[in-house]
Amino acid sequence: MASHRVFALLALLLVLQAPASDAQHTKEVIVILNHANQFRMLIKLLQDTGILNLIQNAIDNPNPNFQGITVFAFNDVAFRKLPPGFIENRTLAQKRRLLQYQVLVGFFTFNGLSTLNGPVNTLAGVPLTIVQALPSRPFVSSGSVITAVKNPLTEDFSASVFLVFDVLIPPGL
Template identity: 30%
Template sequence: MASAPVSSIVLSVFLVFIATVSAQTAPAPAPSGPLNFTAILDKNGQYTYFLRFLADTQVGSQVQNQLNTTSEGFTVFAPTDNAFNNLKPGLINSLDPQKKVQLVLYHVLPKYYSLNDLQFVSNPVRTQATSQNGASFGLNFTGQNNQVNVSSGMVETLVNNALYQKKPLAVYQVDKVLLPEGLFEANSPAAAPSPATKKASGSKSNSTASSTAGEPAAADNSGSMGRNMGMGLVLVLALACMGFLS
């Protein structure tokens, strides 16, 4: 009868031993995968157009490749599909491929900023977009109590939703496409001739006209002189005849 409790004790000790060994030999949980920038946008939906531009311009892969090596991080402003739909028809298609790249890069800051950080930055804040001479296109931020507005000079909108906010990456929703003035400024018209040029041209024309008009005038004066000399000879001859007759 006493063997039953002993067997139970032995069995319990054996089970505890097996559990301990299993815990020691079981593989450790796999580490979480790397941060996936575009997956954040895809998961939240309503960023179809922006995701397409990120893929077409390869900006998305550039940001993704640098996320694991950057010490500064990135801040991305993601326009919604409605933001793209509200643009003037044909505006984006009017850009050449290089300008489309610059437009997407204009939505990326080469540093991690929390919403609180954006309230106290020194404007303008440098973006990844640059002009042809290498100057950076900037954005201006104003805000209070974690409500931040972003302005490009052409567009101003609220930064109203943090899709992801953990260093090295912050992704914020914006309801307008940020349009940099450097890409969308109107082409300057061809320079018209200056008033001085017009005046000089007019003076030259007048001078030519006067010179041309002066030639007939000189011919007319010569004709008048010839007629006067002829009349003088006639008068002299008449007087001579009168003297001879007398």
């Protein structure tokens, strides 16, 4: 477990050392999410916390150790499932941790996720668990929430983005 945290923290430090991207690059991730027209709340949260720039920097300016990222994008319906005030009552650091928990350290295609079974590191330093509950249909679990991974919004190296219908809550949040 400690090695998972060390690996995720090292990956995050490497991402944070990437040069800042300009506004044109940041719009690329927004375009992917806006194309599906169901991620307004997620986009706002990604922008407000700076995580959008962190993700885009990792994609645009990969360091030699970068192996891609995989994002579980929860839609507006997922936000409405949360208890009232859940997001609003969190600190900036807690919101950042929540969003970093939706990002796997490593690039996975849908087929790649379909063959996994077990913990995978996140940018938050706490692993999510990939579970094969149905044939060829991966699910992702935070322990308290389990949700199906839907077909990708994009899965071009170095980033893949998958729709999920629940917000994955990291332990202790």
